[in-house]
Amino acid sequence: DxxxxxxxxxxxxxxxxxxxxxxxQNLGHDTMYWYKQDSKKFLKIMFSxxxxxxxxxxxxxxxFSPKSPDKAHLNLHINSLELGDSAVYFxxxxxxxxxxxxGDGTRLSIx
Amino acid sequence: GENVEQHPSTLSVQEGDSAVIKCxxxxxxxxxxxxxxxxxxxxxxxxxxIRSNVGEKKDQRIAVTLNKxxxxxxxxxTETQPEDSAVYFxxxxxxxxxxxxxFGAGTRLTVKP
Numbered sequence: 001d002x003x004x005x006x007x008x009x010x011x012x013x014x015x016x017x018x019x020x021x022x023x024x025q026n027l028g029h030d031t032m033y034w035y036k037q038d039s040k041k042f043l044k045i046m047f048s049x050x051x052x053x054x055x056x057x058x059x060x061x062x063x064f065s066p067k068s069p070d071k072a073h074l075n076l077h078i079n080s081l082e083l084g085d086s087a088v089y090f091x092x093x094x095x096x097x098x099x100x101x102x103g104d105g106t107r108l109s110i111x
Numbered sequence: 112g113e114n115v116e117q118h119p120s121t122l123s124v125q126e127g128d129s130a131v132i133k134c135x136x137x138x139x140x141x142x143x144x145x146x147x148x149x150x151x152x153x154x155x156x157x158x159x160x161i162r163s164n165v166g167e168k169k170d171q172r173i174a175v176t177l178n179k180x181x182x183x184x185x186x187x188x189t190e191t192q193p194e195d196s197a198v199y200f201x202x203x204x205x206x207x208x209x210x211x212x213x214f215g216a217g218t219r220l221t222v223k224p
Contacts, residue, residue: 004154041198043155043214055211090154099145100212102154 003027004103006091012109015083021076021106023091032074033092033100034066043090049074050096078108086110113138115203117215125223130191132218134201135183141203144177144184149198149217158199159186191222 004025013019025032031050037043047066048055054066063079074093078085088107092100114137124130136144142163147155161168161175161184168175172191177184184203188195201215 041149041217043200043217045212048211092154097143099157099160102147102156104152104154 004091004093004101006089006103006106008106009104010107010109012111013081014111015081017081018077018079019081019108020078021089021091021108023074023076023103025072025091025093025101027093027101029093029095029101030071031094031096032068033094034074034076035090035092035102037088037090037105039087046076047074081108081110083110113141113203113205113211113213115201115213115215117201117218119218120216121219121221123221123223124191126191126193128191130188130195130220130222132186132199132201132220133183134185134203134215135181136203136213137182138203138205139179139182140205141182143204143212144175145202145204145212146173146175146186147200147202147214149200151197155200188220191220193222193224196220196222 007022033048034046046060065077068074088105090105091103094100117134145160148158149155159173159175161177172189174187198217198219200217202212204212
């Protein structure tokens with residue numbers, strides 16, 4: 001199936017740990033994104049990335065870093081996890097200027 | 112930056128009735144306005160979008176209207192069905208690259224059979 005896929009679907013971990021969420025798209029898109037959805041369902045863009053530039057939302061703490069090994073992957077690394085990082089994280093992809101396609105999310109819970 | 116407001120936050124309708132969700136935006140440079148449907152445990156799925164050079168777009172039971180002067184756009188769902196129940200998000204993007212897309216807070220639509 002053509003899709004944006006994220007792993008893991010659920011991630012439960014302790015405060016202070018470092019974790020990664022993986023994202024892969026097989027749609028051939030040139031741009032990928034990470035979003036955070038809080039408990040009130042509010043969606044906020046964190047990063048957008050293509051092979052030329054990374055654009056970071058200025059409100060994102062530098063504990064969050066995207067890493068792209070190739071055009072089809074954009075992984076999210078989070079250092080020193082905090083309670084406030086608990087949320088659902090969505091990966092998305094698109095061609096420049098075209099609609100974004102979202103993955104099904106990773107629910108991150110910090111204990 | 113862009114600020115998108117969405118109303119209502121919850122909407123309950125009887126099956127077969129119409130549902131309307133409204134959004135306003137602040138940045139007059141915004142030129143792309145997608146609508147997403149999010150079902151439980153899933154990611155947002157694009158259902159319809161409109162660009163600023165168009166005032167209205169329709170796809171079967173779903174239509175979107177855009178008023179650039181007033182900076183508002185609306186989603187209209189006719190002949191609602193229980194499977195339309197979901198959270199709906201509007202969004203606005205002031206650039207073609209969509210790297211600064213701003214979403215509304217969402218509307219939880221419930222269609223009662």
